[in-house]
Amino acid sequence: MFHDAIGFSKSAIEAGTFGGGGADGSMMAHSHVELRYGGNVGLDEIIHEQRPFALKHEVSFGDFIQFAGAVGVANCQGAPRLQFLAGRANHSRPAPHEGLIPAPFHSADEIFSRMGDAGFSPQEVVALSAAHSIPCVDDATPPQNEPLDSTPQEFDSQFFLETLLEGSDYPGNASALGEAKSPLPGEFRIQTDGLLARDSRSACEWQSFITDHDAMNAKFYKVMAKLSALGQEPSKLVDCSEVIPVPRAVRRQKARLPAGKTLDDVEAACDATPFPSLSVKPGPPTSIPAAYVIFSVSWIQNLTIAKPVQAYNLRIDLRLHSCLHNFVSQFAFVASYRLFLLGGLQTVIDETVAMSKLPDSGTLLHEVRKARKRYAQCWVW
Numbered sequence: 001m002f003h004d005a006i007g008f009s010k011s012a013i014e015a016g017t018f019g020g021g022g023a024d025g026s027m028m029a030h031s032h033v034e035l036r037y038g039g040n041v042g043l044d045e046i047i048h049e050q051r052p053f054a055l056k057h058e059v060s061f062g063d064f065i066q067f068a069g070a071v072g073v074a075n076c077q078g079a080p081r082l083q084f085l086a087g088r089a090n091h092s093r094p095a096p097h098e099g100l101i102p103a104p105f106h107s108a109d110e111i112f113s114r115m116g117d118a119g120f121s122p123q124e125v126v127a128l129s130a131a132h133s134i135p136c137v138d139d140a141t142p143p144q145n146e147p148l149d150s151t152p153q154e155f156d157s158q159f160f161l162e163t164l165l166e167g168s169d170y171p172g173n174a175s176a177l178g179e180a181k182s183p184l185p186g187e188f189r190i191q192t193d194g195l196l197a198r199d200s201r202s203a204c205e206w207q208s209f210i211t212d213h214d215a216m217n218a219k220f221y222k223v224m225a226k227l228s229a230l231g232q233e234p235s236k237l238v239d240c241s242e243v244i245p246v247p248r249a250v251r252r253q254k255a256r257l258p259a260g261k262t263l264d265d266v267e268a269a270c271d272a273t274p275f276p277s278l279s280v281k282p283g284p285p286t287s288i289p290a291a292y293v294i295f296s297v298s299w300i301q302n303l304t305i306a307k308p309v310q311a312y313n314l315r316i317d318l319r320l321h322s323c324l325h326n327f328v329s330q331f332a333f334v335a336s337y338r339l340f341l342l343g344g345l346q347t348v349i350d351e352t353v354a355m356s357k358l359p360d361s362g363t364l365l366h367e368v369r370k371a372r373k374r375y376a377q378c379w380v381w
């Protein structure tokens with residue numbers, strides 16, 4: 001979502017040149033150009049795996065990227081249900097140049113200047129950074145698939161705390177451009193995350209999210225809506241947010257210090273507000289297991305998956321037990337399986353088991369028809 005949208009420059013547009021189409025699907029339509037941009041490292045697999053689904057279901061690339069991202073985020077416990085507007089045109093031009101994509105080795109000045117040119121304040125950059133609560137890094141350095149915090153299955157505040165802990169080592173061989181030392185074995189730190197956590201323009205907002213998950217979510221929701229509308233006219237799009245699953249609630253409002261760490265390990269950087277007192281996770285010193293499973297997408301493709309609209313309408317009407325236990329998550333799994341992977345092997349097992357509990361096909365068909373009628377507006381794509 002971010003990498004498609006951020007190839008957008010207000011100053012270029014004001015100067016009368018092409019400034020990029022924002023959240024227009026150009027990343028998928030012109031992947032031969034945009035995937036060569038240094039800041040887009042790691043996005044090749046997901047783009048190539050999603051494109052056939054967008055084509056097959058005749059969804060515009062721009063809509064598909066936003067839909068898949070919103071569903072992927074919804075698979076993570078504690079995330080907000082993101083807004084999803086549909087109806088983007090399916091024509092675009094490649095983002096004009098590589099310099100529009102923030103890279104992990106940029107300075108804080110470069111990040112703020114680039115993001116400012118796309119319309120985002122330093123506080124909004126912090127809110128967007130909440131997305132780094134859930135990824136795993138896969139292209140940067142061996143051994144690969146290191147998360148950016150110790151709870152990659154949850155969209156929680158832990159990322160904002162752990163980026164402020166003093167770094168001590170690298171999870172791999174330290175060969176990645178834009179990698180900083182991280183505080184926990186098996187955890188990866190993107191250099192820019194470490195810089196933004198400590199920069200005077202962003203440090204207080206960053207610190208505030210450590211103890212306020214609700215604010216983090218509300219601000220993430222708002223800024224993601226802004227991001228996904230870059231280059232678009234929202235009034236011409238249809239609000240299909242209801243098709244996005246509602247994520248499960250977060251378990252903790254406040255982050256906890258990882259086991260083995262104390263407040264002395266925190267490099268607090270907000271002058272205006274004292275660093276909060278936090279509880280410490282009990283147990284032996286925290287380290288991150290290396291075993292996040294890479295799951296074969298072809299297995300998923302062999303499933304009988306309804307058209308996406310049928311699939312997510314089903315979710316709305318049937319209200320099956322969880323986002324893992326319904327058709328939409330099967331589709332979402334395909335669409336954004338890499339985010340889903342964070343759950344690891346157990347998720348895959350749960351998913352497989354849950355499939356046998358789906359209703360019979362007659363009931364499904366009936367529910368699809370009902371849902372289609374009710375959500376006719378979102379049926380357009």
Ligand code: HEM
Nearest residue numbers: 002042102103104128129131135136137138139140192338
């Ligand atoms: C502002 C500067 C940013 C920089 C420098 C940056 C950098 C990176 C890097 C280096 C990775 C690891 C890529 C890999 O090796 O697989 C990554 C992953 C990711 N980032 Fe960011 N990021 C930024 C902002 C954002 C924003 C604003 C979002 C979303 C709103 C975002 C969402 C993600 C996601 C979802 C992943 C995981 C992708 C995957 O699983 O392959 N990032 N980012």
